[in-house]
Amino acid sequence: MSRIGNKVITIPEGVEINVDGNLVTVKGKNGELSREISPIIDLNIEDNEITFTRPDDSKASRTIHGTTRAIVNNMVEGVTDGxxxxxxxxxxxxxxxxxxxxxxxxxxxxxxxxxxxxxxxxxxxxxxxxxxxxxxxxxxxxxxxxxxxxxxxxxxxxxxxxxxxxxxxxxxxxxxxx
The missing domain is CATH 3.90.930.12 (Ribosomal protein L6)
Structure with missing residues (x-):
């Protein structure tokens, strides 16, 4: 059970997120970061919130679930605060x-x-x-x-x-x- 992966990321004011397949691009006042995430994890953006879902409870999908969420959260935090x-x-x-x-x-x-x-x-x-x-x-x-x-x-x-x-x-x- 990934507790980190289930946490929701709130998108701050002035941050723009684009998802193109597996490539996530985050733009903000401190610059632009882009990174490929795992194709196993689904990223959903609704009402200035990002959620991550995994397809099943296999060990591989559980481990990458929290990691993917942490990577995207660090990208959002990096372009806002640094x-x-x-x-x-x-x-x-x-x-x-x-x-x-x-x-x-x-x-x-x-x-x-x-x-x-x-x-x-x-x-x-x-x-x-x-x-x-x-x-x-x-x-x-x-x-x-x-x-x-x-x-x-x-x-x-x-x-x-x-x-x-x-x-x-x-x-x-x-x-x-x-």
Whole structure:
């Protein structure tokens, strides 16, 4: 029983949704997103509400039911409000800077690491230890944030590294001498 798949999505003001076969296109103030959904799930739009129905209760249709609803909901939320991930750099000499469209991160490696954001993403560096990634597509925002974090994930002994804002890193006690 998919509880997520049965929830109704309310279409906000100023959002336009087009369904062409399996291709769903959502337009809003933050841009346009399109994605192919599973042909198993039926998408119905009535009175500014989107509902999803599945043909039967097989395991395959139950699993894709909630996933399809979540994907379309993220598209609607992305074109209205957008998504944001904020990364914090913790460590002596760890810093980030914006050069044109690229982000250059210095985190104790022998070379600076550069990242080029995908089209549709805006990356901002409000201070040299904070990186803010914004965009309409939740997958692209999360993927860029994860690739930047993967350069130097936070380590548990000194807490140095790149972490998401609000992420808790469990600290460990170091070695003790005799």
């Amino acid at each position: 998504f944001e991930k904020v990364l914090e750099l913790n460590g002596v000499g760890y810093r980030a800077q914006k050069q044109g469209n690229k982000i250059v991160v210095n985190v104790g490696l022998s070379h600076p690491v550069e990242f080029e954001p995908v089209e549709g993403l805006t990356v901002d560096v409000p201070s040299n230890t904070v990186i803010s990634i914004k965009g309409a597509n939740k997958e692209h925002v999360g993927a860029l944030a994860a690739s930047i974090r993967a350069v130097r994930p936070p380590e548990p002994y000194k807490g140095k590294g790149i972490r998401y804002r609000g992420e808790f890193v469990r600290r460990k006690e170091g070695k003790t001498g005799k």
